[in-house]
Amino acid sequence: MLEMFSYEMAQLVEQLEQTIIQAEAGYAIDQINEIFRIMHTIKGAAAMMLFENISSAAHSIEDLFYFLREENPTGVDYSTLTDFVLEGMDFVKGELDKIEQGLPNDGDGTETVLKINACLKQLKTGGAEPTPASPAAGGAAPLAVGGSDAPAGKYARYKATVYFEAGSEMENIRAYTMLHNLGSQITKVIHTPENIIDESSIELIRANGFTFECDSKLTYDELHAQLMDTIFLRELVLETTREADSGTGTAGAQAPSAGAVAVAQGSNRYSAFIRFDEGAEMENVRAYTFVRNLEEHASDITHIPVDIVSEASIEDIRRFGFKTEFTSDKSLDQLQTILSNTLYISELALNMLEESAQQAPAPEPTQAPAPVQEAPAAAAAGEPAPAPADPMETPGDADAKMDPALMRAGAAEQPAAKKAQNSSMISVSVSKLDQLLNLMGELVIAESMVTQNKDLENLELESFYKEALQLRKIISDVQDNVMSMRMIQLSATFFKMHRIVRDMCKQLNKDVELKIIGEETEVDKNIIEHIADPLMHIIRNSIDHGIELPDVRAKKTKPRKGTVTLEAKNSGGDVLIIVSDDGAGLNRDKIINKARQNGLLRKHESEYTDKEVYQFIFLPGFSTNENVTSYSGRGVGMDVVSTNLEIVGGSVIVDSVPGEGSKFTLKIPLTLAIIDGMIVQLGDAKYTIPIISIQQSFKAKMESVFTDPSGNEMIMVRGEVYNLIRLYEFFHVESATTNIEDGIIIMIENGDQTICIMVDDLIGQQPIVVKTLPKYFKKIRGISTCTLLGNGDISLIIDPVGFFDK
Amino acid sequence: MSTNPEQSVAMSSPQHNEDTTKDKFLTFIIDDEEYGIEIAMIREIISICKITKVPESPSYVEGIINLRGDIVPVINVRNRFNKPWKEYDTLTCIVVIEYTNYKIGLIVDSVNEVAYIQEANILPPPSSKINYYNQFIRNIGRIDENVKLLLDLDKLLAS
Numbered sequence: 001m002l003e004m005f006s007y008e009m010a011q012l013v014e015q016l017e018q019t020i021i022q023a024e025a026g027y028a029i030d031q032i033n034e035i036f037r038i039m040h041t042i043k044g045a046a047a048m049m050l051f052e053n054i055s056s057a058a059h060s061i062e063d064l065f066y067f068l069r070e071e072n073p074t075g076v077d078y079s080t081l082t083d084f085v086l087e088g089m090d091f092v093k094g095e096l097d098k099i100e101q102g103l104p105n106d107g108d109g110t111e112t113v114l115k116i117n118a119c120l121k122q123l124k125t126g127g128a129e130p131t132p133a134s135p136a137a138g139g140a141a142p143l144a145v146g147g148s149d150a151p152a153g154k155y156a157r158y159k160a161t162v163y164f165e166a167g168s169e170m171e172n173i174r175a176y177t178m179l180h181n182l183g184s185q186i187t188k189v190i191h192t193p194e195n196i197i198d199e200s201s202i203e204l205i206r207a208n209g210f211t212f213e214c215d216s217k218l219t220y221d222e223l224h225a226q227l228m229d230t231i232f233l234r235e236l237v238l239e240t241t242r243e244a245d246s247g248t249g250t251a252g253a254q255a256p257s258a259g260a261v262a263v264a265q266g267s268n269r270y271s272a273f274i275r276f277d278e279g280a281e282m283e284n285v286r287a288y289t290f291v292r293n294l295e296e297h298a299s300d301i302t303h304i305p306v307d308i309v310s311e312a313s314i315e316d317i318r319r320f321g322f323k324t325e326f327t328s329d330k331s332l333d334q335l336q337t338i339l340s341n342t343l344y345i346s347e348l349a350l351n352m353l354e355e356s357a358q359q360a361p362a363p364e365p366t367q368a369p370a371p372v373q374e375a376p377a378a379a380a381a382g383e384p385a386p387a388p389a390d391p392m393e394t395p396g397d398a399d400a401k402m403d404p405a406l407m408r409a410g411a412a413e414q415p416a417a418k419k420a421q422n423s424s425m426i427s428v429s430v431s432k433l434d435q436l437l438n439l440m441g442e443l444v445i446a447e448s449m450v451t452q453n454k455d456l457e458n459l460e461l462e463s464f465y466k467e468a469l470q471l472r473k474i475i476s477d478v479q480d481n482v483m484s485m486r487m488i489q490l491s492a493t494f495f496k497m498h499r500i501v502r503d504m505c506k507q508l509n510k511d512v513e514l515k516i517i518g519e520e521t522e523v524d525k526n527i528i529e530h531i532a533d534p535l536m537h538i539i540r541n542s543i544d545h546g547i548e549l550p551d552v553r554a555k556k557t558k559p560r561k562g563t564v565t566l567e568a569k570n571s572g573g574d575v576l577i578i579v580s581d582d583g584a585g586l587n588r589d590k591i592i593n594k595a596r597q598n599g600l601l602r603k604h605e606s607e608y609t610d611k612e613v614y615q616f617i618f619l620p621g622f623s624t625n626e627n628v629t630s631y632s633g634r635g636v637g638m639d640v641v642s643t644n645l646e647i648v649g650g651s652v653i654v655d656s657v658p659g660e661g662s663k664f665t666l667k668i669p670l671t672l673a674i675i676d677g678m679i680v681q682l683g684d685a686k687y688t689i690p691i692i693s694i695q696q697s698f699k700a701k702m703e704s705v706f707t708d709p710s711g712n713e714m715i716m717v718r719g720e721v722y723n724l725i726r727l728y729e730f731f732h733v734e735s736a737t738t739n740i741e742d743g744i745i746i747m748i749e750n751g752d753q754t755i756c757i758m759v760d761d762l763i764g765q766q767p768i769v770v771k772t773l774p775k776y777f778k779k780i781r782g783i784s785t786c787t788l789l790g791n792g793d794i795s796l797i798i799d800p801v802g803f804f805d806k
Numbered sequence: 807m808s809t810n811p812e813q814s815v816a817m818s819s820p821q822h823n824e825d826t827t828k829d830k831f832l833t834f835i836i837d838d839e840e841y842g843i844e845i846a847m848i849r850e851i852i853s854i855c856k857i858t859k860v861p862e863s864p865s866y867v868e869g870i871i872n873l874r875g876d877i878v879p880v881i882n883v884r885n886r887f888n889k890p891w892k893e894y895d896t897l898t899c900i901v902v903i904e905y906t907n908y909k910i911g912l913i914v915d916s917v918n919e920v921a922y923i924q925e926a927n928i929l930p931p932p933s934s935k936i937n938y939y940n941q942f943i944r945n946i947g948r949i950d951e952n953v954k955l956l957l958d959l960d961k962l963l964a965s
Contacts, residue, residue, distance in 0.1 A: 438875070774870065774910075780860065780861060788872055795858075
């Protein structure tokens with residue numbers, strides 16, 4: 001459940017971020033709609049999972065876009081607006097990360113929410129249109145009667161009734177947010193409806209407003225001002241029920257807090273006695289549901305039996321019935337209708353106990369009655385509102401419920417249509433795909449174990465081999481399909497970079513456009529995870545170091561706006577990802593200088609080719625930037641690039657033309673799981689070398705091999721000299737061929753380096769399924785993984801990178 | 807030497823309830839000594855199969871085997887105890903155990919029996935460690951006059 005939630009959220013957040021960045025130049029109406037919809041979904045999902053900080057952040061953004069959508073204001077500073085929204089999204093993302101890692105989502109989004117709210121307020125007042133129902137008109141002035149003189153430092157008790165603008169939706173969450181925003185400034189809060197998490201309270205708030213009482217140190221004016229900040233507030237009635245200094249309190253409302261609600265509502269005390277039908281079963285649960293329903297209309301509920309959670313109460317309820325007492329502002333008749341909707345009730349006796357509350361003087365009678373009178377009227381219109389256990393039983397109620405549902409459906413029409421399109425997609429957990437891939441590998445091996453079985457040797461099996469061929473064909477088709485299921489387009493990874501470019505441009509005052517080409521290129525899921533970080537670092541590097549400030553560019557007769565191009569394409573078994581910019585290019589002298597300072601130079605400066613020089617920037621801690629900025633200068637970023645690429649068996653090459661820009665080419669394999677391998681014999685073992693890294697293989701002649709004074713063997717191939725490694729020495733394999741002329745030399749390359757290794761013999765080339773070595777083994781130089789051969793033997797896969805380690 | 811790992815004796819499934827495995831030990835023989843491992847750790851016993859050597863590993867690590875698609879490391883208990891190498895014969899077995907979530911094979915001279923040793927008959931080893939392989943002994947189990955050396959897998963498998 002949680003996994004699904006965080007997966008969906010992550011997708012939504014990503015989608016949102018992209019829409020926002022696309023829209024930054026000016027929000028089109030459908031973009032606003034889309035953002036609004038996404039925020040609405042996030043809010044709903046988060047509220048459902050009880051992640052209130054996320055839902056309140058989403059809520060405030062939603063408000064913002066609701067306003068944009070409804071009012072269509074002009075002269076909005078979209079750039080700042082986008083900043084706020086992105087900040088909000090970052091908060092949500094941070095919380096999501098916490099949730100995924102199983103940490104408590106304890107982040108405090110209040111600051112972000114306040115900022116966004118402030119932004120909205122500013123829009124409302126500063127924007128061309130004044131707010132339709134200016135909250136100030138609500139009559140704050142006469143209300144000031146009460147507690148503006150309440151001495152600070154002491155608690156005064158307040159009662160507030162809040163009405164939200166029609167169509168503001170999700171009133172319960174708005175109410176919750178309002179209280180949440182007040183935070184610790186208020187204590188001893190009692191509010192009606194009591195349960196504002198449940199959606200059924202929405203109707204009640206719409207009809208009766210949201211009433212709460214609280215103790216606060218704030219003065220009347222302060223509290224009033226804070227409440228007026230609430231978004232979509234239509235009307236606020238605030239009164240002081242108890243002065244801070246209780247000695248001077250003249251209003252007769254010093255009633256004990258338990259009774260306060262009752263008194264304030266001018267309600268009556270009722271008692272109800274119910275019995276359930278015989279055979280209704282689960283009477284305690286039914287009673288509980290009954291109480292829950294009642295809670296919407298009444299407060300201060302007591303019941304006998306007191307404990308209806310334990311099953312022991314079932315028997316009691318069956319025998320003696322279920323008694324409740326409660327206080328409600330509804331009339332006897334209304335309650336009768338509401339309660340008789342309960343399922344399986346055989347007997348209901350409802351009595352009014354006392355009417356005394358009516359006489360209790362409300363402190364500000366002139367203001368208070370207005371909303372209260374209005375409330376029952378509205379409530380009556382919305383009746384019957386209670387949610388009985390089974391909606392099927394009460395068609396009238398179902399109709400009443402339809403309305404908000406319909407409204408929501410209307411708002412969600414477009415996403416629904418979108419969903420319908422997407423229904424041909426399903427999401428599958430990666431572990432299942434991994435398992436499928438493993439089985440696939442087993443199948444491939446089993447197939448060759450059968451068709452190349454020793455028992456079949458020397459038999460005339462024409463028909464068998466024909467069928468076997470067919471089997472092999474099908475298996476290889478299935479294999480292709482399994483592999484393709486793991487392939488994901490690079491587009492999501494690429495589009496994420498828009499955000500980085502945007503943020504950096506803002507901070508560094510640069511003007512950069514990100515061009516994306518070939519984002520539909522597909523790469524294995526495991527690999528994609530490893531290239532997002534390298535890409536980000538390279539792009540940061542390009543913008544920070546490469547692209548010049550607009551003025552500088554103008555002087556160099558370049559367009560003021562810089563361009564970073566992100567391109568992907570297939571090339572054989574690899575995918576090339578090219579990041580190029582039209583900036584200043586890499587500065588060879590600077591890099592050489594820095595390398596000299598760090599003592600990295602191994603030969604004379606002039607002997608280094610440009611490519612070799614550029615490789616220095618990938619070393620850890622290497623930065624030519626003198627000033628550490630928030631984006632670069634610590635020498636970490638490019639190091640991440642090379643290490644991450646190493647993990648997936650990729651490489652990076654840098655090209656640069658001073659003054660014209662630089663180009664980073666990342667070469668990554670399409671997939672990790674199944675590769676083409678060359679099986680070679682070494683002693684009695686078979687090793688596998690990835691075909692990708694093999695350049696050529698040949699028989700060597702004694703004359704071309706020589707040894708340098710320190711004992712390193714070299715081999716001359718067509719006028720070039722390469723290091724030679726005898727694999728049996730490297731791996732300490734006995735019983736291998738030691739005569740260089742009897743063995744086979746394989747030239748392998750890794751990035752720009754090339755080396756020759758000697759093995760006994762080549763056996764053949766075949767696709768192999770890569771398996772990890774048991775954890776029992778630590779990192780072995782020159783060996784990365786292993787595979788199973790057709791006959792079930794294990795073959796270790798040679799990792800060419802290991803030969804180049806110094 | 808058989809090359810077929812399928813000729814295995816399944817000893818216990820991973821979810822064994824306490825009662826059936828309690829106080830039971832699989833005993834095996836190296837030279838003349840009898841050693842025991844708690845039966846709950848044992849996954850299966852297979853005859854010697856083809857072992858692929860892995861470079862750069864200690865001498866007692868014989869290599870890896872293919873156990874129905876699982877790659878399982880195999881160590882030679884004789885060599886781990888610093889006893890001289892002995893040619894594999896028909897009695898030589900690989901005892902596959904599951905240790906901290908991964909499988910590992912132990913090559914032993916021969917498997918003896920499943921012994922029932924009550925807790926009362928399990929004694930701590932003598933404190934003076936004279937023999938090298940003493941360090942791998944956690945306890946000593948006694949059945950009548952027979953003594954079984956109960957192995958400390960943490961130490962045996964520590965690399």
